[in-house]
Amino acid sequence: MDSEQAPPGIDVTKPHPARRYDYWLGGKDNFEADRESAEAVAEAFPSVQFSALENRAFLRRAVTYLTAEAGIRQFLDLGAGLPTAGNVHEIAQDIAPESRIVYVDNDPIVLIHARTLLDRRPEGRTAYLQADVREPDRLLSHPDLLDTLDLSRPVALMLVAVMHFLTDDDRPYEVVRRLREALPSGSYLVMTHATSDHLTAEDLAQSDEANRRSGIPFRLRSTAEFSRFFTGLEVVPPGIGSVMSWRPEGWRAHPRPEAVSMLGAVARIP
């Protein structure tokens, strides 16, 4: 898209994570400011596109596992992103057509494209809310969420590549704790997060500077910091690690873990 085609009400002069991620995944719903932001990140982290692709492949494997093996039929996908190949409801409803999915994002452009996310199997249901992860109580009490999901039955809480947009001031651990508490035993937490694990102090400073220039607040976290989100949960094997190592399917060439620098895990709420 170029600025002449900008939908009304969308500020295309500032970069936004949903459109930048769309650019890395090869989509068309991005603007000049998003591409400039993407290039600023790629200067410090040239393999960022691999990271986006591996993250999305993890999401597909995690949803497949939860639906086919863990018996989950309800998904709350926070920071859902623009529709792309293999949205959560398509993956889950291919296995269990009655699956229900609530998508949430805070970028108004996702709302414009949300029809694709609402095109569900007749047996299942989907809903889309424009809301902010930083306001968990507001989104948990939203009538469309409560109309679609039964919060007395297990739900997979999906926080895939979104929590790194919450800085420490956004109190990310409190946000996740509040979301976890709203779900019954037998629910799951699925999370991926960009990591600082492989960076020297000098690289980290360069990365922080690139993120600052990119115009989108971003907080890399170490494995120890990521693991704190899972305190008290039953982490599903193979545990917490690179998204690439989580139940890989068959053989295919992967970049090195440091080129992806994305942690992932799936855990059951006891």
Ligand SMILES: C[S@@+](CC[C@H](N)C(=O)[O-])C[C@H]1O[C@@H](n2cnc3c(N)ncnc32)[C@H](O)[C@@H]1O
């Ligand atoms: C990198 S994309 C990830 C999309 C999808 N979850 C995936 O992993 O393929 C991050 C998404 O989170 C959304 N996002 C960022 N901060 C958010 C917030 N505070 N509340 C809701 N959504 C947010 C962005 O708009 C974007 O669509």
